[in-house]
Amino acid sequence: MSVRPPLPRRVAPPTPTSDVKKNRAQASSAPSLPPRGPTATGQRKYEDIPDLTRLLARKPPPPPLPAATVSKRLSTLSDMPTPRRGMTLTPFSVAMHLATPATPPTPPPVNLTSKPAFSVEVVEEETTPSCIECRDFSSADAHAACFPRHTIRSVEELAYALAAPFTEEIDKARVAFTWLHHNIAYDTGAFFSGNIQASSAESTLASGLAVCDGYAGLFERLTELMGLQTHKVTGHGKGYGYTALAPGDPLPQVTMNHAWNCISIDGEWRLVDPCWGSGHLGDGGIYTAKFAPKWFTCSPTEFGTRHFPEDPSFQLTPEEFSWEDYILAPESPPIPPIFEELGFTSMTLQPSTKYIPERQFITFSISKRCEHMSTAEEDNYVFVIKTSDKDFTPLRYDNNQGAWTANVFTPRAGTVFLYAVDTIDGQDAFGVGVAAYSQAKGKKGMSFKGLATWTITHL
Template identity: 45%
Template sequence: MSRPVLPPRRSVPAPPPAPESSIEVPTPTGIAARIASLQLDQIARNPVERPQSKRASTIEKAPPPPPPPRKSQPPAIPSRAERDPNLARLLSRPPPPPPVPKSQPPPPPPVVSKDQPPPLPARSVSTPSLPPRRLPPRLPTPPPEPEYDPEPEYEEPEYEEPEVEYAEEAHSDEGYHSQQESCIKCWDFSAVDAHAAQFPRHTVSTVAQLAYDLTAPFESETEKARAIFYWLHCNIAYDCDSFFSGNISGSTADSTLRSGLAVCDGYAGLFTSLAEHAGLQAHKVTGHGKGFGYAALPPGTPCPPESSNHAWNCVLMDGEWRLIDSCWGAGALMGSSYTKRFAPVWFISTPAEFGKRHFPTDRSYQLIADEDGGPVSWEQYILEPEGPMVYGDFDTQNFLRDLLQPATAEIRSGGWVTFHIFKQCEHMSREVQDNYVYFINAPDDTKTTLLVNAEGGWSANIYMPRGLKGDVSLNFVTSFDNRDAKGLDPQTWKGSLGRKAMAWQGLAKWRMV
């Protein structure tokens, strides 16, 4: 059913004001009355004349209602510290100190009279970061032990001191930074050693003056320590008479400097004094050393009580604690006499390598990291099986003792034996032109060349017939056809055996059983 069409609505005048009476006006009813009431209300609110349309839908809509009153301020968001109690505890800690800038190189010494030594450079106030292992406080210097072990015994010809020409410009800033980027085993100390050799002991007046003269040109703590290490090699000799007579008396840094003689305790004491005058942190360490007269215990031997017969140093060098032995680095006892021979291996060894032949009374001075096996016990150290005999040239040719294979002194016959040697550092060259020919000499005089392997060293697999007995030696060719054999091709050497004049030196030796 369709809705009826309504006629146009007429204008309706505004209603008169309501009379002041209590008579209720009836509320209009019906659709038309409701529409009229809405229109009247609209006109009453807005009396402006508007054109009328045919449809009631054209009436202007009422204005939007006023906005609601503003709500109260929202609650404050809690801070991160209030939400996380652990963070509040962490934030309450005091901040770390600001980094200390790198200390400047020491100023040149002022001009003073000959009788008055120049003042020492001020100690740096910066403290390098220490390794995770805690180092104990400095220990008081103990009285000298009844016997001190001076030196590992080497069986080799006397070492000739190389002549090094000192270049004054060698210690440039560019060279210093390149040295810092390399490991200590690759560090070129030739300029440092040449500088240290310029101060003979008889020209030195005091320990303080010597410390300044040795270390003033160098900024690196490693170079300062190396200068002291090399000077001890050049100027202090081992006191053989006192050692073999058992008449070892206490010494001081001044008495060692005056006499030029010392056992291991004197070397370590003078090194400590020179290092401290130069602004280095150094400690003297006492313990056991596998040096002169040492022989490995046979298998099954009960563990002997711990003993002490040696002394060395622990030094902080450019943020890293290192162990050095200036006594073993200066020379060696050959029978009953002392031979001056520089052994830098006791300056560059890692704590794990150093600990193979040194056992400190205070275990804190082992400094062996967990990744290297951690600290060792006295039983592990003293009952370690006997290794092959290692000659001094093994160190001078920069080979690493810890990776020498076979690692035991005896080799069983009747099977294949693998020999390995490695340089002290992976950065060292293995090129033919930079090395010698290395070979194994079996008891039957068979010579087998070691060739470069994939692991970064030299190897050889050799069959040892059953019943073969005698010495097996590792050697390197020193001269070939009356020339230095460095850079000689192994195949050329092998094809020239018995045809060309040649000579070789021993590096290590085993027993075939």
């Protein structure tokens, strides 16, 4: 892996192609969102987006909306006015209703003569740390589900309706990401026949079908209409049909088979894959629409394990990695979706490679995606390692390492499994703790959820 030359090395993302310029020119003549930032007229204008050389310095995203605010916004959907004759409630009118809060009633005057004659100690409310990994996106995700594709008349109307209740850029980007999951399906017919036609944001919205380029194109157009700076990125993705190279295989030529987005959110460039975030192709080429928020929140380093951009400026990593680094990287242990749903990430799974040596003590460990996520026993399952010739060994949480760990001697051959203890004696085992598990082991029936597997090999 080569070390990047000294800054300034990066430049801003490349100038958009003629097609993108054409789309942006069309968008400029369409209704746009109110500007951002205070002005003399009381409106807001959008801030300048810094270039990429300034964006590797991370800053935490803004805190999530208070739960009371989220509940109030969602409750407004139930008190929409009844349409008059000849009046239709469009996504635009729904968005305007959501964006205009009702005027609160005026409280009665306070009788100051009844003021208590004792002092009250003011205690500052503790705030919960916030970051993109543990941020509450429930408001944006719920709002995205309110606008079925068949009710939408234009991309411009959709962008306004989706963004109307939100002021934070992160929520505007998220609502567009989630809307694509609900309303656009992967075009398996075009993909498997090889008959993939060029698409536009308008054609994707009209058909409800797209391959990766269509997802990235519509996401780019929607977020640009919301006032965000977004680029469509082309490159290679280790997606459906990808097989890791065997040891000794020659280095293949660079190929480009995928598209995703690079977007500036609150002054930070981030990588987003709305296609993989919407669903996936499984065995037999069957498409499953399954929401995968990981592809909205993961770091550039994690993103780069399965994405290689044609333009290296879109890697966004501290060190630039080559095609050889990317395509010859050791294969990771297979993990099912439940692994990430429990708050873990493959980036902190150890061992990090699928193949592990025989007859050695190996430390197995897992840790949460975010330091703000609970590691308390009552908020987690018990995790165990099972080898082909050993009993179940529980992982114990190590505060110094910030991870669940276990040191296990590997057998001569076979497979090592990481499990979560799902049930004990027919009851949900979530939160039971290692002590209760150890007491029940061998005495009560148990079931397990598979989280990862490693293959024993002679190295």
